[in-house]
Amino acid sequence: MPKKSNNLAIDEPLDTSTGCMPTKLDALVGYALRRAQLKVFQHLVSNLNKFDLRPAQFTALAIIEQYPGLMQADLANILAIEPPQAVVLLNKLEARSLAVRVRCKPDRRSYGIFLSKAGENLLKELKEVARLSDEESTAALTAEERDQLVALLHKVYLPEA
Amino acid sequence: MPKKSNNLAIDEPLDTSTGCMPTKLDALVGYALRRAQLKVFQHLVSNLNKFDLRPAQFTALAIIEQYPGLMQADLANILAIEPPQAVVLLNKLEARSLAVRVRCKPDRRSYGIFLSKAGENLLKELKEVARLSDEESTAALTAEERDQLVALLHKVYLPEA
DNA sequence: TATTGTTATACTCTATAACTATA
DNA sequence: TATAGTTATAGAGTATAACAATA
Numbered sequence A, B: 001m002p003k004k005s006n007n008l009a010i011d012e013p014l015d016t017s018t019g020c021m022p023t024k025l026d027a028l029v030g031y032a033l034r035r036a037q038l039k040v041f042q043h044l045v046s047n048l049n050k051f052d053l054r055p056a057q058f059t060a061l062a063i064i065e066q067y068p069g070l071m072q073a074d075l076a077n078i079l080a081i082e083p084p085q086a087v088v089l090l091n092k093l094e095a096r097s098l099a100v101r102v103r104c105k106p107d108r109r110s111y112g113i114f115l116s117k118a119g120e121n122l123l124k125e126l127k128e129v130a131r132l133s134d135e136e137s138t139a140a141l142t143a144e145e146r147d148q149l150v151a152l153l154h155k156v157y158l159p160e161a
Numbered sequence C: 001t002a003t004t005g006t007t008a009t010a011c012t013c014t015a016t017a018a019c020t021a022t023a
Numbered sequence D: 001t002a003t004a005g006t007t008a009t010a011g012a013g014t015a016t017a018a019c020a021a022t023a
Helices: A029-049 A055-066 A072-079 A083-095 A117-137 A143-157 B029-049 B055-066 B072-079 B083-095 B117-137 B143-157
Strands: A099-103 A111-115 B099-103 B111-115
Touching (some): A029 A055, A029 A117, A029 B055, A055 A099, A055 A111, A055 B029, A072 A083, A117 B029, B029 B055, B083 B099, B111 B117
Antiparallel strands (some): B099 B111
16 A cells, blocks of 8 residues: 555655646646747747847847838737837847837838848847757657647647638 | 839838738747747636636646645646745635645645635636637647647657657 | 745836827 | 827736745
């Protein structure tokens, strides 16, 4: 019979030191998504620390490259953040001369946002860092499984499909 | 030839109103994970709002059910939060009489944490809510794809495997 | 001296309302 | 009046240091 070491409902003390305990919640998509996202995200955060950048700042640079001249409101929409957050984010990028706001001629309320040459160069490097960080934090997957995972995730969050 | 409507690098204004813009970043696992997680998580948040509960509180209830009598430090470890966060979380659960702290006889510094009968009953309901929320927010997936996704996510964040 | 839980604190992220300047 | 951007502020979530009680 099992030994009884104390008066609690569990006889064996839990060993929660291994970093990640499997629970019954793992069957939920939302729970599994959260745990996996947290791991991959934190790995990227530590890789971007060397550049004194946050993931959202890297994302913003990539979006500005893809849509040069876009307005702040569009950047906020694509990043899924509120306009006030876009302001502080852009302030930091502009203070580091990675991006610039250019007053729009036809509508002088808005700006066109562009990457600086320095921003372009840094982004090129960051993309490789992100790709590598991705592979490292999902090293348990084969390349094929990684593609499968990304395809399934797209089905979840991209419209139409 | 394409019409030129302004002096920006893009000729056509962006339509970012559709909720989610595809970008080149979608090829990154981390980015896709984040977007999908955000969508599924926010759906759960709005479903749990009816119960005035946050996802972490639901998770805590489920973990306490699985490991009745566990210590606060273990709960913190499994939830991947810091001990001070576990304190406020448990304070709220205890204030609503969903969980209880019981002083541990052999080591009077620690508590054993248990669900109340009300906590057990509520958790039963919450599990169904979470399962349904999961299915709704991943309605673009077949049941088989959902299982595939969960299996791939486990490979990413669970040890050994 | 070390450990469990706690308090206090701070820093980030997020969300909202109110303001400005243009339209 | 409506819109683009901004400011101010408040609420979560998260992390650390310092403390009390117990071992």
